[in-house]
């Protein structure tokens with residue numbers, strides 16, 4: 325059997341490194357065609373020496389010479405900068421592109437990959453949040469499948485296998501509730517980044533970990549689900565499930581619910597997306613019911629964790645509003661991580677941006693670029709006013 329050659333965008337991150345574990349465990353099935361990083365040149369070099377891709381891209385151009393000096397003698401093509409990241413996915417020697425970049429940076433490479441006809445394994449949810457309508461239309465036009473990697477969306481995707489002719493009544497996305505589940509606004513006003521970075525169940529990159537703490541991660545996932553599964557907003561529910569064992573559920577028109585369960589381990593959804601439609605053998609730790617005597621559920625507190633409400637509102641308004649809240653959130657989270665913004669101010673900043681940045685009902689790619697730029701400018705101004 326031919327090996328599937330994977331372009332792994334964001335190989336030095338949480339998803340990227342776990343994807344390499346999956347690939348390494350199945351050398352007969354997968355090979356690495358491309359690796360990319362933004363700043364972590366040392367790890368990129370180490371990965372490239374081990375996995376021998378055809379090409380690597382280092383986003384930060386200042387690090388080009390370091391990476392070139394290490395990898396060019398091995399016959400590996402070395403490129404730098406965002407334009408190279410966007411075009412490297414077009415190469416003939418690529419069978420699938422795994423987008424594990426963080427934030428808006430995932431959008432352009434994904435567009436190039438789809439236009440080049442490459443199947444997408446999508447971890448970078450922000451791509452669908454920013455431009456879900458455009459990306460899904462492009463994927464349909466080029467007949468390119470998008471396989472979800474995000475654990476909730478992988479769960480739903482797995483529940484839908486064999487149900488192609490059965491309409492979905494609704495989906496239920498599970499949320500851990502994050503480290504501040506049950507806390508009041510008074511408490512949240514004083515929390516630190518160290519507290520917010522302690523996710524109860526998952527070890528992930530800093531940006532998504534803060535998003536989980538504010539519930540923006542669930543808001544982004546609501547929008548991601550809308551585009552992946554072609555749903556109306558009223559077909560998407562969120563339930564807090566603090567144990568993160570049920571990864572999400574689908575309810576069909578007969579009332580039956582299907583769920584996918586397992587220990588919180590991203591290697592499973594990554595492997596499922598890379599290997600679809602096969603379930604490849606894996607030695608990931610198995611779930612033991614005896615160790616989880618109670619799986620519990622509660623309503624999300626959308627007033628205290630306002631970001632979830634803002635994401636539903638963005639989905640209802642449509643157009644460029646999800647792009648606005650994404651850009652504002654990226655700026656706000658980065659400022660929170662620099663101790664320049666309080667936890668509750670993240671949602672305040674997003675709400676202000678959503679009210680002030682001009683609305684575009686049917687955005688083109690150019691409109692998304694302008695919206696992202698304009699929102700970042702306004703959001704940075706708002707951060708400066710706070711400091």
Ligand SMILES: NC(=O)C1=CN([C@@H]2O[C@H](COP(=O)(O)OP(=O)(O)OC[C@H]3O[C@@H](n4cnc5c(N)ncnc54)[C@H](OP(=O)(O)O)[C@@H]3O)[C@@H](O)[C@H]2O)C=CC1
Nearest residue numbers: 334336337338339361362363364425426429447448528529
């Ligand atoms: N981690 C998880 O368990 C999950 C993550 N996701 C989603 O997957 C995506 C990746 O998350 P995660 O792995 O946690 O993130 P990380 O921060 O751990 O990794 C991000 C990766 O992208 C690279 N990168 C960062 N900024 C840029 C940029 N501007 N341009 C190009 N590359 C960049 C980083 O390079 P460098 O290391 O050099 O900085 C790194 O390789 C996110 O969209 C997240 O929401 C979804 C579900 C679960």
Ligand SMILES: CC(=O)[C@@H](O)[C@H](O)COP(=O)(O)O
Nearest residue numbers: 474475499500501502536541
């Ligand atoms: C692993 C994964 O998919 C994350 O998106 C995770 O779901 C975050 O947990 P929260 O439910 O706390 O947002």
Ligand SMILES: [Mn+2]
Nearest residue numbers: 474475476545
């Ligand atoms: Mn998720």
